[in-house]
Amino acid sequence: xxxxxxxxxxxxxxxxxxxxxxxxxxxxxxxxxxxxxxxxxxxxxxxxxxxxxxxxxxxxxxxxxxxxxxxxxxxxxxxxxxxxxxxxxxxxxxxxxxxxxxxxxxxxxxxxxxxxxxxxxxxxxxxxxxxxxxxxxxxxxxxxxxxxxxxxxxxxxxxxxxxxxxxxxxxxxxxxxxxxxxxxxxxxxxxxxxxxxxxxxxxxxxxxxxxxxxxxxxxxxxxxxxxxxxxxxxxxxxxxxxxxxxxxxxxxxxxxxxxxxxxxxxxxxxxxxxxxxxxxxxxxxxxxxxxxxxxxxxxxxxxxxxxxxxxxxxxxxxxxxxxxxxxxxxxxxxxxxxxxxxxxxxxxxxxxxxxxxxxxxxxxxxxxxxxxxxxxxxxxxxxxxxxxxxxxxxxxxxxxxxxxxxxxxxxxxxxxxxxxxxxxxxxxxxxxxxxxxxxxxxxxxxxxxxxxxxxxxxxxxxxxxxxxxxxxxxxxxxxxx
Amino acid sequence: xxxxxxxxxxxxxxxxxxxxxxxxxxxxxxxxxxxxxxxxxxxxxxxxxxxxxxxxxxxxxxxxxxxxxxxxxxxxxxxxxxxxxxxxxxxxxxxxxxxxxxxxxxxxxxxxxxxxxxxxxxxxxxxxxxxxxxxxxxxxxxxxxxxxxxxxxxxxxxxxxxxxxxxxxxxxxxxxxxxxxxxxxxxxxxxxxxxxxxxxxxxxxxxxxxxxxxxxxxxxxxxxxxxxxxxxxxxxxxxxxxxxxxxxxxxxxxxxxxxxxxxxxxxxxxxxxxxxxxxxxxxxxxxxxxxxxxxxxxxxxxxxxxxxxxxxxxxxxxxxxxxxxxxxxxxxxxxxxxxxxxxxxxxxxxxxxxxxxxxxxxxxxxxxxxxxxxxxxxxxxxxxxxxxxxxxxxxxxxxxxxxxxxxxxxxxxxxx
Numbered sequence: 037x038x039x040x041x042x043x044x045x046x047x048x049x050x051x052x053x054x055x056x057x058x059x060x061x062x063x064x065x066x067x068x069x070x071x072x073x074x075x076x077x078x079x080x081x082x083x084x085x086x087x088x089x090x091x092x093x094x095x096x097x098x099x100x101x102x103x104x105x106x107x108x109x110x111x112x113x114x115x116x117x118x119x120x121x122x123x124x125x126x127x128x129x130x131x132x133x134x135x136x137x138x139x140x141x142x143x144x145x146x147x148x149x150x151x152x153x154x155x156x157x158x159x160x161x162x163x164x165x166x167x168x169x170x171x172x173x174x175x176x177x178x179x180x181x182x183x184x185x186x187x188x189x190x191x192x193x194x195x196x197x198x199x200x201x202x203x204x205x206x207x208x209x210x211x212x213x214x215x216x217x218x219x220x221x222x223x224x225x226x227x228x229x230x231x232x233x234x235x236x237x238x239x240x241x242x243x244x245x246x247x248x249x250x251x252x253x254x255x256x257x258x259x260x261x262x263x264x265x266x267x268x269x270x271x272x273x274x275x276x277x278x279x280x281x282x283x284x285x286x287x288x289x290x291x292x293x294x295x296x297x298x299x300x301x302x303x304x305x306x307x308x309x310x311x312x313x314x315x316x317x318x319x320x321x322x323x324x325x326x327x328x329x330x331x332x333x334x335x336x337x338x339x340x341x342x343x344x345x346x347x348x349x350x351x352x353x354x355x356x357x358x359x360x361x362x363x364x365x366x367x368x369x370x371x372x373x374x375x376x377x378x379x380x381x382x383x384x385x386x387x388x389x390x391x392x393x394x395x396x397x398x399x400x401x402x403x404x405x406x407x408x409x410x411x412x413x414x415x416x417x418x419x420x421x422x423x424x425x426x427x428x429x430x431x432x433x434x435x436x437x438x439x440x441x442x443x444x445x446x447x448x449x450x451x452x453x454x455x456x457x458x459x460x461x462x463x464x465x466x467x468x469x470x471x472x473x474x475x476x477x478x479x480x481x482x483x484x485x486x487x488x489x490x491x492x493x494x495x496x497x498x499x500x501x502x503x504x505x506x507x508x509x510x511x512x513x514x515x516x517x
Numbered sequence: 518x519x520x521x522x523x524x525x526x527x528x529x530x531x532x533x534x535x536x537x538x539x540x541x542x543x544x545x546x547x548x549x550x551x552x553x554x555x556x557x558x559x560x561x562x563x564x565x566x567x568x569x570x571x572x573x574x575x576x577x578x579x580x581x582x583x584x585x586x587x588x589x590x591x592x593x594x595x596x597x598x599x600x601x602x603x604x605x606x607x608x609x610x611x612x613x614x615x616x617x618x619x620x621x622x623x624x625x626x627x628x629x630x631x632x633x634x635x636x637x638x639x640x641x642x643x644x645x646x647x648x649x650x651x652x653x654x655x656x657x658x659x660x661x662x663x664x665x666x667x668x669x670x671x672x673x674x675x676x677x678x679x680x681x682x683x684x685x686x687x688x689x690x691x692x693x694x695x696x697x698x699x700x701x702x703x704x705x706x707x708x709x710x711x712x713x714x715x716x717x718x719x720x721x722x723x724x725x726x727x728x729x730x731x732x733x734x735x736x737x738x739x740x741x742x743x744x745x746x747x748x749x750x751x752x753x754x755x756x757x758x759x760x761x762x763x764x765x766x767x768x769x770x771x772x773x774x775x776x777x778x779x780x781x782x783x784x785x786x787x788x789x790x791x792x793x794x795x796x797x798x799x800x801x802x803x804x805x806x807x808x809x810x811x812x813x814x815x816x817x818x819x820x821x822x823x824x825x826x827x828x829x830x831x832x833x834x835x836x837x838x839x840x841x842x843x844x845x846x847x848x849x850x851x852x853x854x855x856x857x858x859x860x861x862x863x864x865x866x867x868x869x870x871x872x873x874x875x876x877x878x879x880x881x882x883x884x885x886x887x888x889x890x891x892x893x894x895x896x897x898x899x900x901x902x903x904x905x906x907x908x909x910x911x912x913x914x915x916x917x918x919x920x921x922x923x924x925x926x927x928x929x930x931x932x933x
Contacts, residue, residue, distance in 0.1 A: 263641075267781070310737060313647045340641040342649070417621075424620030431617040433550070433600040436779060471778060473639040475655055479666060493668060498651035503738050505651060506668035507765075510693055 038064045040390055041219055041228035043207055043242055045069070046077040047183055047376055048368050049234035050190035051383035057197035059387075059396040064226060065191070065199060066219070068206035070500050071460050072453065073187035075236040076375070078463075079312065079344025080259065081290050081298060083275055084179040085374045086123065087148035088139055089285065094353045097146045099378035099385070104148075104177055106380035114189040114406045116181060117293040123178035123275035124158055125150075126329055127171040132279040136171060139279075149177045164272055164332050178275050182293045183376050184463055188453065193406045195452045197399070202226075204501060207235075210245040212362050217246075230393060232366045232386055237309040237347040239369045246362045252349040252369045256309045257284075259301025260318040263340040264333070265471060266295030276329050285373065287325035289333075294466065299326050299333060301344070312343045339471055346372040354378070356385060364393065409447055411465065413439040434484070435477035437470020445481060449488045456489060458482065459499035482506065520544045520594075521838045523612060523626035525601050525780075528556020529820045530811025530827040531632035532584040537831030538630070539591045543838060546594040546624065548601055548614060555581030556634055557657070557812075558820065560664045563685055565712070569821035580820060604629065604780050606804060628806040628834045631780060631794070632827060635773040635812035637682070643771050645677075647734025650741070656682040656770040660689065669693060671766025675743055676700040677731050679707040679714070681818065681908075683770025688717035690768075697721070698762045701729040701745045703752060706882040708772075708908045710818060730754065731767075740765050773816040783807060790858040791815040797847045797863040798873050799833040800826070805844055808834045815860055815876070818910050822876065829874075853891070853929025855881050857907065866923035875913045879930050882906045886932040888913055892924045905930065 040056055042049045045067035056063045069075070084107050090096035111118040127136045143150040151174045158172040159165055165172075195201055202224075209220040210231065219226045235242040243250040264271065269291075278286040290298040302318040319341060326333055349355060349370030359365040366389055368382060375382075390396070412430055415423060423430040429443035448455040448464040455461045458468070461481050468474030468481065482505060486493045497503045522538050524531045527549030535547050553559065558566070561577030568574055571583065596616065603613040610629045615621040637655040654670055660682060662668045674695050676683045679702040687697045700718060705728045707714050718725050726745060732754050733744040742763045746754035775793035786795040786803040794802040794809040801808050810830035811823040836842035847863035859877040877888075883905045890897040890913065897919050902911060913928070 267778070312649070313734070314644075315646050316644075316732075319644065319646075338641070338644070341644055420621050428617045428620075431615050431620040432598070433602065433615055436550075436600060436602070439602060472636040472776070473641055475637050475639060475658055478658060479661055493666075500738055503651035505654070505670060506662060506666075507671055508669050510663060510667045510669055 037216065038062050038226060038228040039396070040230045040232060041066065041217070041226055042232045042234055043219070044234035044236055045072045045187070045191060045201065046075050046234060046236050047073060047187045047190075047379040048371050048382055050187040050194065051379040052232060052234060052386050053194035053199045053201075054190040054197070055383040055387045056390065057194040057199045058399060058402045060399055061396045063194070063199045064228070065194075065201045066205040066207060066221060066226070067203060070203045070457060070497070071463070072191045072201075073184040074499070076344055076347055076371075077187050078184045079342055080183060080346070080373075080376060081288055081301065082180050082183050082292060083288075083290060083376070084118070084181055085377045086143070086150070086175040086177045087146045087374070088125070088143035088150055088175055089280055090146065090374065091352065092142055092145045095356060096353055096374060096378065099354070099381040100374040101147045102381035102384075103374070103378040104179070107179060107181065107377070110186065110189070110380060113404050114193055115408045116186045116189050119180040119291065119293045121178060121180050121274050121291055123175040123277055124153070124162065124165070125173050125175060125277045125279070126165065126169045127279050128168055128328060129170065133171050135279045136173065140173065148175070150175055162272060162274055162276070164330050165276065166327065166329050166331050168328065180275065180291060180293055188464070189406055192452045193403070196403055196406070201453060207242060207245070210242070212246055212365070215364060217365070230364050230366065230390060232368065234368045236371065237345050239347060239367070243367060243369065246365050247359060248361060251360070251367070252351060252355045254309065254370070255305050255348050255350060256307070256311065257346040257348040257372065258304045258306050258311060258343050259346060260314050260322065260343040261298050261300030261341060262319065262322060262335065262338050263342065264297040264299065264335070265337040265339045268297060268334045268337045269295035271297050271334060272330065278325075278329050287322055287329070289326065289330045296339070305348070309345060312345055314341045314343050318343070339473070348372040354382070356382060358389060411444050412441040434480045435465075435467035435470065437472055437476070438466040440465045440467040440477070442480075442484060445484050446488060449485060456485060457497040457499050457503070458485070458505065461485065478505070518624050519609070520546045520624060520626040522546075522628045522630065522834050523548065523610070523624060524630045524632055526556065526632035526634055526811070526813065527551075527554040527595065527597070528632065528634055528811070529558055529581065529584055529823045530634070530813065531556070531630070532588055533824040533827035534630045534632055534810055534831035534834070535593050536587045536591070537828040538835045539588070539593060540835055540839070541592065543835065544594070546596065546626070548596045548599050550598065550600045552598050554585045554595070554597070560661050561685070562664050563689070566820050569819065570824050584824065601779055604783055606783060606807075610806065627838045628808065630830050630834050631777060631807070631809040631813045632811050632830075633776050633779070633813045635816055636776045637769070638772040638774060640769060645731060645734065648736050650734070650736035650739055652736065652740030652765050653734070653767045653769070656680070656686045656768040659768050660686055663689060663693060669695065671695060671764075673698060673764040674766045674768060675762050675764045676768045676770060678702060678769055678771035679709045679725060680770035680772060681709040681713050683768060684709045684713040684717040686768055686770070687723050688721060691721050691723070695766075697723050698764055699724045699726055701726045701731060703728070703730045703748060706906060710908060711904070711906075732759070734767070740767055743767055773812065775813045775815065777809075777813055788858065788862060791860070795862045796860065797844070797865050798861045799836075799842060799865070800830040800861070801833060801837070801844060806837055815858070818908060822910060822912070826876070848923060849925045850875070851925060851927045852877070853927045855879050855886075855930035855932065856928055859928050864926055866920065870917065872914050872916045875915070875928065877911050877913070877928060878907055879905050879911070880907060881930075881932070883930075883932045886930050889929050889931055890915060891927045891929070892921055895921050897921065897926070
């Protein structure tokens with residue numbers, strides 16, 4: 037019998053797994069995907085918000101401000117990337133200026149840091165701000181991270197501290213047996229005392245497996261983005277927010293930790309929870325909106341577009357509480373923005389619930405830090421020499437765009453959570469994330485994965501099961517003729 | 518180690534440049550990232566290479582071998598499995614390179630020739646909408662997997678873009694047992710060589726959908742289907758023209774881009790059209806002593822022209838290090854009506870002691886037309902041509918005594 041079973045290895049599930057790994061309990065995390073953070077965690081603006089935006093008195097307001105502070109702790113403990121950009125919130129007209137006054141008051145109530153800045157200073161700091169802007173306030177605690185890596189860092193650290201991470205386990209049924217649960221997946225079954233639902237866009241589906249009346253319905257909200265090449269780094273150094281509207285925070289300009297700039301998102305409620313396709317209409321809409329806040333946007337340096345799905349619900353606030361129908365089942369529902377920021381604080385809240393159920397003791401030896409692996413591209417000359425002396429594969433460049441060596445790839449494959457697909461390697465090493473988008477390195481990555489895991493190349497997947505890039509050897513006989 | 522000339526890239530361009538740069542008195546180094554010389558030709562196992570250069574119809578590997586043999590007995594250093602990661606220039610060029618034998622180290626040169634080839638545009642650069650499943654690759658990647666590694670990437674294939682690699686792969690995948698359902702091309706004309714349309718599509722009854730593009734991609738894990746639509750003259754998809762193809766593989770042949778980002782630290786001038794360096798008639802970039810040739814300079818349709826251009830780059834680099842080539846102020850060569858680009862983009866009249874060879878591409882397809890080279894109002898030269906197409910690079914040679922002044926030059930295409 038597992039003490040706590042977490043469904044979903046996104047940023048929330050990963051943060052919770054790591055938080056619970058500090059205690060003497062058994063924790064298992066299930067995810068239907070083959071890697072952490074493949075849902076909403078992977079595709080969003082990557083911003084650690086200050087907390088100026090959520091309505092006063094809500095969980096969103098409270099957890100956002102707390103979560104923002106906890107990211108500084110995670111940076112020290114887990115070596116997560118954190119870019120302390122700060123943000124500008126910009127208004128264009130009298131109506132927006134009025135909203136800005138409301139937001140000033142809200143920031144104060146929420147405990148978010150907001151500072152005044154003159155237009156002149158703002159334009160000096162960010163020459164590419166639109167000149168139609170009439171008023172700006174500064175949000176110095178706004179930061180940017182790489183959300184997927186945060187989820188990975190949290191889960192790797194959780195695994196090092198004894199948590200079991202089961203990949204490719206899609207939950208198909210949950211059977212309550214008078215206080216405990218049997219959680220059935222497509223291939224296995226897990227018995228657990230407490231089940232925590234961190235299933236993102238599928239949270240209501242999971243909840244529906246135990247509750248007659250699910251207290252929330254996920255209304256998937258798609259956000260499309262442009263990614264501008266990192267060689268345009270410095271185009272914008274702060275996160276630029278327009279004045280928010282009912283539809284959300286609007287189209288932002290966001291510098292990213294690896295140097296890219298995100299332009300987006302759209303905000304469209306859709307039916308399909310996996311409908312993360314990009315659309316010509318959505319991308320055009322972004323261009324129209326973005327020009328209100330920024331000028332000279334280098335769209336010709338777009339390296340990618342993508343879309344993510346936010347697990348929004350009808351209610352404004354996060355739905356975080358124990359099931360009213362089935363005890364020992366806990367909901368983390370509707371974790372849309374500021375979900376990334378709030379995740380470490382949500383983890384604390386869920387932890388307190390677990391501890392309220394049963395007084396698990398703190399572990400005597402919890403490893404709070406994560407081994408830092410410096411990628412070749414970030415090494416000093418001395419570090420490069422030492423790394424090469426120890427492993428000649430540091431001399432073999434696999435991805436020229438992002439300067440990834442074979443050793444970087446091999447290290448990723450043998451981490452606590454193995455990178456065993458092309459995308460998993462890309463996310464961990466950036467091999468294939470540059471301007472040629474894998475055109476040069478992909479065959480090398482496939483070869484290395486196949487070699488390191490002793491599997492045929494036709495079994496190396498692009499990301500999930502059954503996404504192999506190579507379908508057959510050419511000299512195999514055809515059986516269909 | 519100080520070299521006179523370092524050539525980056527050991528494909529057709531780099532090898533041709535090396536051959537002509539060779540002089541027993543000069544120290545020359547060719548740097549190649551793969552384990553063998555030959556570059557992209559090694560995976561181009563079809564024939565049709567060398568008709569102009571060798572008067573033979575060779576396969577890619579044969580052409581590569583012939584080109585490599587030409588430098589085999591010359592005293593030229595070659596570093597294989599070695600990648601250049603950075604270049605800076607003080608008085609000389611300092612190249613950061615790395616390989617598995619020596620790790621990261623530096624080599625220096627008085628002159629550098631960039632012959633690093635090109636890369637393929639991907640789905641991202643053309644902003645293809647839809648899902649992002651497995652099964653979407655560039656045509657060149659599929660060619661590599663098939664011809665070098667011996668693996669097929671799919672069974673039912675659609676191809677977007679009628680670039681030559683896409684056309685070649687339509688035939689190659691068919692021969693290897695896949696079903697190729699069609700090729701869609703955004704433009705109203707093919708972007709590949711006419712001979713490839715005939716030999717790779719027509720001969721295999723593979724339909725070519727001109728003025729069509731992909732407007733949706735469907736598939737959660739593996740590609741399941743694609744939707745194409747006809748486009749109007751402004752490239753806007755026309756409603757009601759949707760056609761769906763159930764395929765597991767989509768190959769993209771939507772353009773090539775000079776692969777020179779590793780060298781951007783040198784800050785040489787780059788053409789927004791070709792995405793390669795801006796050069797004068799000596800193939801010298803805006804950085805003195807830095808030359809560029811082949812697909813790293815502008816994308817060629819025939820390797821024969823790559824060799825021709827690169828041989829000249831080798832000769833000029835040799836002239837530069839031996840002190841017989843001096844850069845002076847150069848005037849612009851301006852693409853006029855119906856001309857997309859002209860190379861060289863700069864002409865240095867003071868050093869003009871030989872005829873000038875221009876390479877250019879039109880913006881339109883025309884049965885016949887006249888290319889006109891003007892200096893101000895003076896017609897310097899005109900040349901009538903037939904079967905003009907953006908996909909086919911044209912060449913114009915102007916004898917040195919034709920120029921009337923040192924004014925900028927305009928080259929345009931007049932279609933009657």
